[in-house]
Amino acid sequence: MTAPSGLETQTYTITRADLVRYAEASGDHNPIHQDEQVAASVGLPGVIAHGMYTMALAARAVETWFPGAEVVSLGCRFTNPVVVPAEGGVEVEVAGAASEADGLTTVALTVTCAGEKVLGMPKAVVRAAADG
Template sequence: MSLPTQTFSITRADLVAYAGASGDHNPIHQDESVALSVGLPGVIAHGMFTMALAARAVEAWFPGAEVVSFGCKFTNPVVVPAEGGVDIEVAGAVKEADGLTTVSLTVTCDGQKVLGMPKAVLRG
């Protein structure tokens, strides 16, 4: 069963707020010149922030379900422009077995996958 795609916008202000909440103040997430100096295409979103947005989609699809496991690999950066923002899209497919629901996710930005093998396993 396919789940409806959810879209989340990320702005530079979101990155500043996430840095404050997470304690991850790496300048590649806020300073264009630093990001470029280390070979990135620009300021990038925190991988864990992108993963959290994928988890938010799972919660919206399955409110109140117990999360047994949730994981992914960070495969491509989400570049966040100085003006406006960027959208990520989270799609999901469901498989049920042995009382558990496995949600295979596809998380993309501008048509490119940004998380590798994202998956949630839920109970309830």
């Protein structure tokens, strides 16, 4: 097994418009992702990004680092919300360290927003794309 190597941090900006588009694509129209009053009424600090959208950004970083690779597994826990302001957006950073063994690359991910981890134990396992 090779030692973990750092990967270039990927930064993604999430806006309210992104949340609307994600809701349409996913069918997840929970109002905590679009309505300040509803989010506050359930104890959230504001409108939050969909957890699966945040996880998808982690998957996007993996694709950037390993283009064309087969994703064998991708998983995480949703630990902290990503609060998305009404104006502008919020940045999510995805960092990773990769190690190889038995033809697979394991990527230990760190996904943060405003310096706080937003996904717990995020990890991807990929198999390099076959040449040809």
